[in-house]
Amino acid sequence: MSYKELALSYEKETNFGLFHSPVVPPDLSQARNLHHYCTYAANPYQAGLQPSEYSGWRAEEVAWHESCYIHTGLNPSPTYKFGGPDSFKFLNKYFGNSFGTFPINKGKHGIMCDEAGRVMMDGVLMRTGEEEFITYWLAPWVAYCVHTSGMDVWGEDLTEKVFLFQLGGPTSLQILDAASGVNLHDIPFFGMKKTKIAGAEVTIIRVGMAGSLAYEVHGNIEDSIPVFEMIMKAGQKYGIERLGVAAYNMTHWENGFPQAYIDFLFPWFENEAFAAFLSANGMVAGDLISNDALSGSMGKDLQKRYRNPIELGWGKTINYDHDFIGKEALMKIEEEGTYRQMTTLEWNIDDILEIHRSQFTEDPFQDIAMPDDFSFGHPSYHADMVLDQDGNEIGISTGRMIAWYYKKMISLCSIEKAQNIIGNEVYVLWGDPGTKQKKIRAKIVRYPYMDEGRNQKVDVSQIPVGTMD
Template sequence: MKNPAMRHSPAIPFDPKVNLYSGFGGNMKPYEFTGWRDETMSWKTTAYLAANLNPQPTFMLQGPEALKFLSDHCVNNFEWFPVGTCKHAVMCREDGIIMIHGALIRTGDDEYYSYALAPYIDYLLAKGGYDAVGENISGKVFLFQVAGPRSLEILEEASGDNLHDIKFARHRMSRIAGKDVRILRIGMAGTLAYEVHGVIDDALEVYSAIYEAGQAYGIRRLGQLSYSLFNHTEAGFPQGFIHFPYPWHEDEGFVEYLKETGQTTRLTFNLRGSSGQDITARYRNPVELGWGGMIKFNHEFVGREALEKEVANPRRKMVTLVWNKEDIIDVYASQFEPGEPYANMDRPSEKDYLPSIVTYYADKVLKDGREVGISSGRIFSCYYREMISLCSIDVEFSELGTEVIVLWGEEGTRQKGIRAVVSRFPYLNENRNTDVDVSTIPVVSKT
């Protein structure tokens, strides 16, 4: 029976079988449904349904100069951005450090929706200077993710609609459970993936319809533990608040805006790992994250001068590190030996889901005793049976097969150098969403 005092997510149907919850995001979400091992296998073998991003920071932008506003503040090229398409938008400050990134879709001639760009996009627009208006509609809408090799079949079963025409980074309207929804072919799983958007009042019915339609295809629901870090690290999608921090607290105007609008929660952070307490060492620019290809210098934008230099002469590159199994076992074994043990690896991923503070985990990466990179987003991949992380590493050490050391444990504690090998990025490189030929998938729809 649901506890009436529980602030349960309005986007996820209550399940009496779930007995552990996370308060991350302002409401209670199931921590696990069928166990993290089973859930994290889903986007490689069947498919998952995830509502964990709700309430998703969503901002609607309209007006004759809406596109100019976006062009002035994003590194992206907007010369080609027709209605019905999506972009991964990145906003930087003058020195090229990322201030925020997220998804951006165009729904009309002068209408755009952004996801995860708020509250920074709100702040920039509030400064004025553009013939455009915006509205933060977070909490008024829902966003579901359906990802994995059976995701298209599941959504066609749920909608009764032939969705094969939706190409990668495209979207269009459809209906599920008699409700209007927008279906997008994007996602963070790396494999074939879609998103379903709609108004929050329809969320529970749409969620239930998708889950019911997915039963014949082995669908899994993602709990909070399985969400965010596993797919982002495996699939090679570095993420703010997880793999790296945003320097929001250094922008005085933005801090004041957050205080005025009651959005200061994410200004409170905790730094963990051997990288230490200098948060600036954890900042990232889009080039070192592997996003250099989306930076276009055919327009003026904030951070252009710094990024021109970075693109011309990159200092670091994003790679995956595969950690040495013997060294990992040694970390576990230290708990059964006398004396101080190494920092534990009890959790399958290095991510906290606390409602009031953001914890960043990052470790120094060494070569011959010299610091050459920073590792973050450690996970145990059940699919690959490997401990892996993402690493921003000096270009000269980025070749596949290079052996490095991840310094495990914080300064002042017992530390261990864990051997690791520079590996492919993204690590999950088969059946990528960009490459899947959906014509090979049977049409399930009834229309």
């Protein structure tokens, strides 16, 4: 049964009245208490409505610091498997990563660029066999590359055949121990292990988006609901919190990890052959981005929304030991030394309050009341211009959020290298072009902002094995 057929069957059985995700059970009593629903239009693979909040974005946001969240809203995730005798030849041509060492059952943050060095896709790349790999969020570009490479590689689209749950926070490991009945402490960072939950075969990967200890659970879509219910049962003891779209987006921004479709866009439709490939597969530009959804002082120029991996903070992941698409462009950027670097901005509270106060006047600034600029209501791809003390444009700010755990408003910022000094004060220009605008003072602070108990550094040997009782 397809993803959509499964969803519609649940709708019919429950009279839910919505196109409900088939990977979690419809809960009408809970649905009545949800604060908001939104369309997650950023992901062209997803359909229907998703909760912006469950218990409220504040409580959900604290979960990855103090207990554990579970996020189910990434279903169906673009999932693509490929392999064949030319697998490593393929990787070396299309990925900026180094593959000198890539053990089986280990993963990487895969980065794929165009000839100009701009990111065409990024996501998780796992090696699952000698000549077999599985990717998450690298399709459809990776599928197009397999299709046109001329190499001895094969590909299979698994989207809608599988599910993905994310768990993050200090009790996430104990919850999965308890749910599986197996000690999972031996999974290294970006490692994977097969086990069973609720009798179903699953793969658990130690990776997450909030920066804290985190895992993903992957399996076949027909097993999703019993697996979800078992995880929730095990999680009651350890403070599990369901995460809506709003708090999920916030995980990235506290973690200093820019999100595709939200913090930056892909230059897909500048590649005519790829655009034709997408069109042939039923996807057009309008599925990905609406010009009306481009907000913020950066304006409507899509060119300013495209980014290279260096200015996204991923320069250390790029390795020039092989010839990959975009290598020459990125080397030139590095050599010129004028590139932007990723940092965190902490916004001035008094300036924010002045914007709030203006809402009660006849000439208000653009509203800043929502905890972020994307998750509530119609998605807005928001990007603000960053200025120096003399009013010169020096960067781009995205991912504005209220970091409730820290009681601060922060954003991610790609800023000119010379300006990236901790404590340096800059201005975020708030308001769309042609509207009343305000320069909000902002200070460059630590990056990433979430700086305690980070996943790759957590000594899980100090965490007790989780149990159901």
